Amino acid sequence: MPDANSLYGPLDPAPDAGWVDAEPRMGFFTDTSVCIGCKACEVACKEWNAVPASGFDLLGMSYDNTGALTANSWRHVAFIEQPRPAGHRTPPFEGNPTGAAVSPASAAVAAGVGNDSGTDPGVPPGQPPAAARMAAGPEFLGMPGAQPPGRGSGAESRTDFRWLMMSDVCKHCTHAACLDVCPTGSLFRTEFGTVVVQEDICNGCGYCISACPYGVIDQRKGDGRAWKCTLCYDRLGAGMTPACAQACPTESIQYGPLDELRERAAQRVATLRERGVPEARLYGHDPTDGVGGDGAFFLLLDEPEVYGLPPDPVVTTRDLPKMYKRAGLAALAMVAAAVAAFVGGSS
């Protein structure tokens, strides 16, 4: 008998999936307040998991040239430049030549750039209008610009700005839509509560890709199958730390039992707020949220959508019983219409 919460609500996923002696649920806590954007996690992940190279290209929007999580990038370091003071409310670059280097123009043009990552949809081009809006006018730094930030714009137009960096990864949701909709059983729930694709089963139907509310899982071109972070299932089984967490030099990526990580994260948020970073907030930690809480959750310094995360994701299968009911009603309407068409009428 499945749990009443097996489609939605707080749940311990591994026992629900049928594991009798499940391990404690493991996960990631990614504290973006100490991320330095070194991308060691991206490299370590590629090396350990033998993920194909995604090419070397410049996206022209920031120091982020990976662009998005794809089938060939299972960690993605987002890099955001904002016309906002960095933490502690002190203007840190008061005397520095910062400020308007490039306009929304560059943001809009850059958004149209898609990096051919050898996956599909890969790093899709963005929406120029949205990028221009996000650039918030002349304060956008638009790396790599034609010249250093602030040069030629005059001291009066100089503004504060901050850099946000965040290593994104598969969230290993409690209610994983990709897993629910997989028609081959290729995606499965491990004893650690994580979600893994079996590459010898996947037939590339692509359903998981449309189902993921975070846009994580992706199809590899030429291969056709869906790929994503496995939370280093092979390393976990041997009692080791996943490659990205192992490689992270600032412990921005922390790996451990989820309960422990949640406690640690709550403490970290409290500490940050105490120290004058009121915008610190957790994302994906709450077991009562739309996906039942994430196995990989984050400490963010701005709204989730700034980092390219959905603000309020809900697992699509929450509504599945209602969908089937609607389909049943429509099917009955079809039968009724057909019976009426053949029985009624004179010709």
Added chain:
Amino acid sequence: MSPDRAPVGARFRRFRERLTAEGPERFGGPGQRAGYGAPHPPGDVEPVDRPRRRGRKDGGGEQLNVPPAEFTSYYGRPILKAPVWKWDIAAYLFTGGLAAGSSMLAAGGQLTGRPALRRAGRVAALAAVSASAYFLVNDLGKPSRFHHMLRVAKLTSPMSVGTWILTAFGPAAGLAAVAEAAPWLPERGVLGLARRLLPPVGQTAGLLAATTAPALATYTGVLLADTAVPSWHEAYPELPTIFAGSALASGAGVGLIAAPPAQAGPARRLAVAGAALELWGSHRVENRLGLLSEPYAVGTAGRLLRAGRALTAAGVAGALVGRRSRALSALSGGALLAAAVCTRFGIFHGGVASAKDPKYTVVPQRERARQRDGQTPDDSGPGAGPNPG
């Protein structure tokens, strides 16, 4: 990775050239702020095409209540991955519906003694279900592994459910169609035995196919709705209805094309019923969802859905007027089939467009979170206020 990759830096050089060539003015210029609260998007944005809404009078005159799209995103990049399904899946939506509608028409013809309807319906159902199988396998990333679909039966996966529906429907529809060949078989020998056995087998198979047909026609609505694609998911109450109506209209189209006017009465009535379901459903989808209705009203999807509506109306009108004319009936049958194609591709493209623009992900989710937090105290702390940037 790939040998045909552009040389390093080519993309950046292109970007710089475009910037020089098109000039910052194109985007509003550096002096012009395009902040979060800007009521109008910057200069490069064409104003969103207000959907040209037909039948405004009988539509109740309600206004599309679309909130102004003010939101932030990660450099304008989509949050969701757009569906990787190629046009095969949109085509399958049509052929699957056609197979279902035709087999119901065939069963009706079989039970009420209208052989022309029965024959046309069975043959069309077999052709359509074979095309469906081709489209479905062809769209897989690894077509050689199509049989992995048969490893499991999963209620949480509409695609798995659909696989089993098709597995039941396909052979039954095939057998029913093959049975139509019985009169051409010789009267003696093994084939003579087949000639005598096939008709009753075909009757049973035809009824079996017609029993599974409603499920085949409507599960595709759940298939699309059970995704994170905003405009598909939020349309879940209507999608099965639209597809059911479209399937009935397709079946009716087959009947109108193939049957003489004397036998086509039920097809005419089916066309009316199917068109009513389809038009009601798509009207709801295009008006009920607020911002998420927009992808169905603009661009390719908007054009396809408008064309579908016009063709449906023409097909139904032709079917009703052309009671005695074989040519007019066939023409309206063709219009109904074309309408079904347009509707299916329109719904498909609308969803894909909604996944590609972060606006359709962020704005409705923000609104949902705001409404929820309005009821319960905000517990995400002082930093959770609106973005001051």
